[in-house]
Amino acid sequence: MFGQSLAGATVLQGAHPEEVSAFVNQHIGQHRLEMLGEQKRKSSLSFREFAGFGMSQLSYGNHVRVKSPELDSIYHFQIVTRGECVWHQAGERMKVRSGQAVMVNPYESIDPEYSDDCEKLIIKVPEHVLNNARELAHGRLPENGIRFTRAPVELRLCPALINIMEAVLSELDDAEDEDINPVCAPYREIILKKLLKVFPSNWSSQESGVACTPMLGKMLHYIEQNLHRNIDIEELSGVSNMSVRSIYNAFSKAFATTPKCYIKQLKLQKLREDLLQGKCRNVTEIALDYGFSHLGRFSSDYRKSFGELPSETLRMAG
Numbered sequence: 001m002f003g004q005s006l007a008g009a010t011v012l013q014g015a016h017p018e019e020v021s022a023f024v025n026q027h028i029g030q031h032r033l034e035m036l037g038e039q040k041r042k043s044s045l046s047f048r049e050f051a052g053f054g055m056s057q058l059s060y061g062n063h064v065r066v067k068s069p070e071l072d073s074i075y076h077f078q079i080v081t082r083g084e085c086v087w088h089q090a091g092e093r094m095k096v097r098s099g100q101a102v103m104v105n106p107y108e109s110i111d112p113e114y115s116d117d118c119e120k121l122i123i124k125v126p127e128h129v130l131n132n133a134r135e136l137a138h139g140r141l142p143e144n145g146i147r148f149t150r151a152p153v154e155l156r157l158c159p160a161l162i163n164i165m166e167a168v169l170s171e172l173d174d175a176e177d178e179d180i181n182p183v184c185a186p187y188r189e190i191i192l193k194k195l196l197k198v199f200p201s202n203w204s205s206q207e208s209g210v211a212c213t214p215m216l217g218k219m220l221h222y223i224e225q226n227l228h229r230n231i232d233i234e235e236l237s238g239v240s241n242m243s244v245r246s247i248y249n250a251f252s253k254a255f256a257t258t259p260k261c262y263i264k265q266l267k268l269q270k271l272r273e274d275l276l277q278g279k280c281r282n283v284t285e286i287a288l289d290y291g292f293s294h295l296g297r298f299s300s301d302y303r304k305s306f307g308e309l310p311s312e313t314l315r316m317a318g
Contacts, residue, residue, distance in 0.1 A: 006046035006057045008173050015043040017060045023047070028056055028124055029076065031068035037116065038062070048172055051188035054124035055172070057081070065113045073127040075148070076104035077195060079155065079165075083118030084307075087111065089150070095307025096152045103148035103199045121165075125195075133192035142202045149200040154304050157261050160252075161194040197256035215240040216250050223263055227270055230291045231263055267291065268305050275313045283310045 012019055020043040021033040027047060042061025047054070059082070078085075079101040087094040087102070088111040096102055096112075104110055106127050114120075130136075130146060155162055168187050196203065222239045223231060233244050236259060240247065251259045267290045280286040284295060287310070292298035302310045 006048055006055065006169065006172060009046045009048040010044070011047050012043060012045040014041050015045070016041050017043045017062050017064055019043065020045045020058055020060060021066075024056075024058065028054060028122060029068055029072075029074065031066045031110075033060075034065040034067065036063040036065055036113070040116075042116075050168065050172060051184035051191075052126060052129045053188070053191075055121070056124075057119065057121045059117075059119040060114050061116060063114065063116045065111070068110045070107045070109055073106050075106060075125040075127065075130060076110075077123040077125060078102050078104060079121040081119045081121055083115040085115070085118050085120065086113040087150070088113065094150070094152065097304065097307060099155055100152040100304065100307075101155055102150055102152055103195065103201075104150065105147050106145070108150075123191075125192075129188070130192060130195075133196070134189050135193045135196050136203070146196075146201050146203045151200070152305070152307055153198060157257055157265070158194075158198045160256060161198050164190050164194060194256065213250070215242055216254060219247070219250075219259075223266065227263075227267055228290055233259055264301070265305065268302055271310075272302075272306060272313060275310060276316070280314075283314060286310075 011023060017033060017035065017039065021031070023045055025031060040062055043059060044061065045056060045058040047056045049055070065088075078096075080096050080098050082098050084095055084097045087096065127145065131141060136146075164187070168191070171187070219236050219240050222236070233247060236242075236247055237244055242250070247259055251257060251262055255262055257265075271286055271290050274280055274286055275283075280289075283299075287295055287298050299309055306313070308316075
């Protein structure tokens with residue numbers, strides 16, 4: 001995913017991690033770098049400004065930990081494109097693996113640990129740029145600003161966001177600065193809209209109640225009440241009296257995903273809650289209870305969503 005991103009905007013290659021760190025401190029966000037293993041000159045960094053964003057792809061090429069007290073008035077949209085990154089927060093660890101992404105809020109401390117093969121694509125979004133997005137024009141901002149939930153999102157479930165990011169990166173690789181200026185504003189608005197749709201936040205939860213039509217509400221309630229069953233699209237059509245096409249459009253507009261993916265993610269989330277609350281004796285039992293008959297695929301999907309195996313969650317619950 002996003003291979004060779006920003007290939008034409010290389011700043012450092014085969015560098016020491018401290019060199020990448022110095023550039024990051026100047027252009028991306030203040031932090032302190034802690035080396036956790038052998039120091040190798042395998043770091044790389046590419047950087048380009050686009051549409052009010054700072055876009056960078058970086059790899060420290062070493063096992064490192066990056067500590068930052070806060071990000072000032074910027075958001076970070078961080079995509080792990082290779083390896084993994086472990087976020088340390090309040091005594092807990094959250095793994096973000098290749099193909100997953102997180103949003104980091106302004107004024108939040110961050111403490112990620114990079115594997116030596118970890119590579120990230122980081123989009124720096126100034127707070128005022130997000131606040132001025134057209135998507136927010138007809139709603140009221142939360143009092144303390146938009147704050148995203150820090151939880152990994154599986155990008156393969158968000159093809160629209162992947163497509164727009166690939167289009168932007170392709171434009172950056174192919175065009176000169178003056179050629180790309182006319183498309184900056186449209187691309188910026190689409191990216192901001194997708195971020196607000198894909199990543200849970202205090203704004204999306206507030207808006208979901210407004211955007212939720214009675215028919216969509218019926219389907220969501222039905223899904224909640226029948227989560228342990230396998231629910232198909234024809235069933236939802238009967239519940240809502242909507243066509244299959246209209247149902248797909250409704251879920252795409254409200255959640256930026258398909259009904260099938262929405263149901264699966266909701267099952268995984270509820271299953272995880274049950275594991276953490278000690279409501280089951282073993283993983284196989286609860287997986288089958290939620291309709292996951294292919295246990296290997298279930299474990300893989302669970303790990304992609306939460307950065308750990310269900311057995312690890314069960315152990316953590318004690």
